[in-house]
Amino acid sequence: MSAEKNVIDKKYVITLGREFGSGGRKIGRKLADLLGIEFYDKGLIAIAAKESGLSENLFDGIDEKPTNSLLYSLVMGLQSERQNMYRSGDVLNSDTVFRIQSQVIENLADEKSCVIVGRCSDYVLRNHPNVINVFIHGEAEFKLGRVMKIYKLKEKEALDIMKKTDKKRSNYYNFYTNHKWGDVSNYHIAIDSAVLGIDGSAKILSDFVVSKFER
Numbered sequence: 292m293s294a295e296k297n298v299i300d301k302k303y304v305i306t307l308g309r310e311f312g313s314g315g316r317k318i319g320r321k322l323a324d325l326l327g328i329e330f331y332d333k334g335l336i337a338i339a340a341k342e343s344g345l346s347e348n349l350f351d352g353i354d355e356k357p358t359n360s361l362l363y364s365l366v367m368g369l370q371s372e373r374q375n376m377y378r379s380g381d382v383l384n385s386d387t388v389f390r391i392q393s394q395v396i397e398n399l400a401d402e403k404s405c406v407i408v409g410r411c412s413d414y415v416l417r418n419h420p421n422v423i424n425v426f427i428h429g430e431a432e433f434k435l436g437r438v439m440k441i442y443k444l445k446e447k448e449a450l451d452i453m454k455k456t457d458k459k460r461s462n463y464y465n466f467y468t469n470h471k472w473g474d475v476s477n478y479h480i481a482i483d484s485a486v487l488g489i490d491g492s493a494k495i496l497s498d499f500v501v502s503k504f505e506r
């Protein structure tokens with residue numbers, strides 16, 4: 292939870308997509324601190340588990356992975372309905388997790404101002420007022436250097452995990468939204484974090500958000 296008071300006198304949500312290694316999660320957290328609002332990333336899993344009455348451990352290995360099950364059409368039809376997205380008898384696969392998380396995201400957007408990382412949150416909140424969709428990308432060497440340093444990996448290992456993680460995120464997003472992950476037309480603003488770094492990117496986004504909602 293952010294310690295400072297929300298600097299904008301209305302409820303709003305910032306959704307944040309990011310390439311692996313771009314520092315998107317760190318930028319999102321700094322942005323939330325600058326604006327005095329709350330920040331959610333993998334913590335949504337814990338909230339989703341609590342909301343659904345299931346153990347958080349059951350979500351391990353399923354989050355942000357697409358499925359080819361026939362439940363897809365059902366998911367797309369249900370996610371916009373204002374109801375409990377989990378029903379007894381549902382199979383706990385990625386479709387069910389997506390529905391539960393979508394309901395959690397909608398509930399959070401109704402209750403408070405916040406930054407939400409990933410989870411197709413821009414799509415889930417596509418009809419919600421006062422949403423800004425952000426995408427963080429980065430120059431390849433910048434991302435590679437961060438991944439090697441943070442995870443203590445050699446170059447080949449870092450490149451491999453970068454490719455696999457972005458592929459997983461892309462497949463998940465494209466599957467559930469029918470949009471293209473990283474396509475700038477899906478976002479209000481996209482930032483190359485290699486240009487201004489983590490702090491500079493967060494400050495630019497903070498200024499953008501304040502300008503948007505205080506005009």
